[in-house]
Amino acid sequence: MSAKKLKRSFYNRPTLDVAAEIIGKFIVFNTPSGKLSARIVEVEAYIGQDDPACHASRGLTKRNRPMFGPAGFTYVYFIYGMYHCLNFVTEPKDSPAAILLRAAEPVEGCDRMLQAAGKPSSTGLLSGPGKFCRAFGFTTEQNELDLTGDLIYIENRNVEVSNIQRSQRVGIREGRDLLWRFYDADSTAVSKPR
Template sequence: MKPVKLRRSFYNRPTLEVAPDLLGKVLVYHSDKGMLSARIVEVEAYIGQDDPACHAARGLTNRNKPMFGPPGFTYIYFVYGMYHCLNVVTESEGSPAAVLIRAAEPVDGLDVMLSNSFKKSNKNLLSGPGRLCRAFGLSREQNDLDLTRDAIYIENRNMKVTNIQRSARIGIKVGCELLWRFYDADSTEVSNSR
């Protein structure tokens, strides 16, 4: 079956529905070094002003602005002085929420990913949000792009996911009681928990 690019209506839904639905979908980025793609295997939901771990918890700022915008846009931010994290914005405009793409399995453009990451083996190439952005060459230049119009988007290639698990989100100190991390337990590329 032909790949189908996800439409805005896919993202314009409750984030806890969008997040698990993204597992098995394929992230595609037409970079200036070539086309890169990867099967998404781990995500986390960050939802609104009541989620203390969500960047939008303290209201609109210049950084978190994309989350407040319409669904189907990228939200890429810089963290820990050296890494970027890729999110896809969900829910309607004015309702700040997003899904963090934490890990994926390489599909197309493995050579470019390795080169971007300064790595020789594909071990842990995309297993973690910082690693994934590094391999894809994503930075704030790709922040707030339209996943329905720009060079980065997500496709449905009808890849099956048979073993979806959920857990607490990783790397946060608040909101740990919420089981808003979803992952494909059959994938070897899921990042290390705890």
């Protein structure tokens, strides 16, 4: 299997293009206890200050600062006092945009993911942004990490995805008409009904 780590140029493009093309790619996290990896099957795009559901719509803050930085970095935030959410920053610096990872299929390190999540089986293990971060052990400690480095990155393992669908984003109040959720309709790991 030929795997290629995605370069910064992949992320430094229009967010909707990146979101569509990141489906089927593999996220890799090299931990002290070994490699974790998963195939990305669902994401949502959040684009700029004109997107009312985007954190950047309220202007630059300490929390959303990574979105205003260069493409190809992580943006991890904490919500509802209990969940972490992992995003990938896209577009050029000062054009705040990111892609929220909503769901993935476990590939490597599944036993460690199950242990971290406190689950007995892999069914639904990475189906939802909070579930993904819990199983991978992501917290705000992983905020602003370079996705072109060796700790966390995304690989193209040349897996064909033939049924990418678009829909409204999940769980938002504003910007609901935008079809900025992308998912592999053939994956059972997708977080919401297709």
